[in-house]
Amino acid sequence: MRGDDLRFDEATLANGLRVIGEHNPNAATTGMGYLVHTGSRDETPEVAGVSHFLEHMVFKGNERYSAEDINRTFDELGAEYNAFTSEERTVYFGSVVADRVGALLDVLSELMRPSLRQADFDVEKKVILEEIAMYQDRPSRRLFEHANERFWNSHPLGNSVLGSTKSVSDLSRDQMQAYFDRRYAPGNVILAVAGNYEWDAVLAQATERAGQWPAFETHRDYPAASTFAGHEEIVDANLHRLHAAYYAPGVAVEDPDRYAASLLASVIGAGDGSRLYWELVDKGLADNASLSHEAQEGAGSFVGYVSTDPERADAVLEEYLKVIKDAQEHGITQDEWRRAQLRTATGLTFRAETPMGRLMSFATNYQTLGEYQSLTELVNEVMETPLEAGARLLEARPFDRDYLVTLGPKD
């Protein structure tokens, strides 16, 4: 919205760190984040979970800022802040009212130079192990941890973000330091800002705070994906519901068909108003029956989920697959496509309503694709993606190479 007032700012520091911004003079707040282009896909099995564990350790601070100092500073700033780790990136971010941008940049920059003290590491390991253990009582989460690894078939996109109890237990502080020293290169990091800020001041301060971080080379592997196809059943007599995960090969984020794949998944399985919704959820046959598309660097996937009464699981799963295969056999309609476009554009627009929401979209896009896209361009690209692009994707018959795994009380 108000796209005409927006301005994109972009600079690269001498050490390779890129600073980007989307300036909105009407915004009352400013979002800011360091996006590190590293995640579980960059881990070897011995250090599985290190990216996420490191994200936690970053908040333990350094010689100048203790964990308590960091916590207090964010509170005093009135900042909303957090961090997350995915397969592809680790992001540290915060939002403040616009006149506190400088102080936010200071504390976020401190975070990026963590001491990784042994004593902190030993305690934080327990925190991570608790987080892993927490999911034991969440069957859908357990299911997807298993399914993602199996589907990707030793491709690094199948690496678990949390790691396992064993891999985290075995991890040493020095291994984490080595990972940091290998992955947190300035050239592998973007500092992004969105909302109301003064570009010259941000750039000068970024140069002062981050410009001296030593530069070095980093590398990400992009092996070819050879995904797993087939059916699996996991029986857990303690469960009450039948949970199913569904995967099929999709397209990579750099593929021009990435929007077509998202729209196709939306027609088939969006949470509301899709074929799967009308056939299974709206009829009260399943509490969830969905399909979405995830585009990552170098590879993508269609990912679905079904949850239902074990007594009718066979019929529900049959119908679930039938809806997907019918779309592949007979295609989808122009009306369905247009409504998926409208829903997708609406979602993009409302997620971009705040500076932080906008930052997550444009900075992630920039980090992955190397170019800036305004919200208007993004929405236009979705609205101009033709039905024929979806039809072409179906002609490649992605759902012939699908993987379905169930977790439930019966075999």
Added chain:
Amino acid sequence: MRGDDLRFDEATLANGLRVIGEHNPNAATTGMGYLVHTGSRDETPEVAGVSHFLEHMVFKGNERYSAEDINRTFDELGAEYNAFTSEERTVYFGSVVADRVGALLDVLSELMRPSLRQADFDVEKKVILEEIAMYQDRPSRRLFEHANERFWNSHPLGNSVLGSTKSVSDLSRDQMQAYFDRRYAPGNVILAVAGNYEWDAVLAQATERAGQWPAFETHRDYPAASTFAGHEEIVDANLHRLHAAYYAPGVAVEDPDRYAASLLASVIGAGDGSRLYWELVDKGLADNASLSHEAQEGAGSFVGYVSTDPERADAVLEEYLKVIKDAQEHGITQDEWRRAQLRTATGLTFRAETPMGRLMSFATNYQTLGEYQSLTELVNEVMETPLEAGARLLEARPFDRDYLVTLGPKD
């Protein structure tokens, strides 16, 4: 933010329906909602769950608008929309870009005149039963369904929003119609709008669309609460974690001490930076250890949650209670209070960043307390609540009358 530009609008139609608005000339979108002052606390045991079930039925439409028409209209409008039911209210809401306010008001107003067809009712009952069944594999949800009912001790705030499999199965369409005819009185409904709109146009359209709804009396009971105190253990050998729910008597939403109670809970158990956080979560002893305060009409409660390894459950629960009792015995500090104030003000500010976020705050406040509060007034009230108010609450020793219930694999 930008509080100086805001204007509050208010009118009451001849049939008692109130129309309120918070106009923000800088907003690019507009949020709108019908807030019905009815929820599970207004249900008798025979119709437990009818408020929530009715919320679903509303989207089935009437003679002029089918379920499909409703779905299509929201899609075409580019609206984000949804509904929810709580103990106290049922809310139907949507957001659009500002020039589509009229069309959004049209479709939301249609929703409020549902046909409640028998055929739709029979199918939707299955949807509700699936939603109830879904929680069987979510132990924390099961725990709180039980704990809330037990703590409130036959007070209507203990009524389940979803109802039970039995109550929903037994419910008839005519019982739902009778509930609608008793509770959906115009005088029991508020139409609220936030963001960019033309007040005269909204009011004229509201009068045309809703002004002829017949007026009648409604009534909500406010019995005195006599909450349950004690300890309970529920054993489920199938679980992997120990889940505990904690309750203690709090203050009602109309109590001047409602902010003090929230701040007190924040010092003791906010998700980040609280005493419970530092003692249990930060040390890796529990994946969750929290306390918050819920202020409802006529009564309130402190509500907490702990999740941990069953092997150390005794020690963790002992520490959890010790942290709370220590606060009661020895009080809290000015520094802790101030940081809780800052955190709370920050949360309020960022939740108000979008018109829809703002609407949920001011319209709910207005419905409950009968007065408008701007964000600035709200933040000031939080920041000006003195530590002494928290100390006074502790002097009443609320945590002496607490209730703790565990759900886990061991007895």
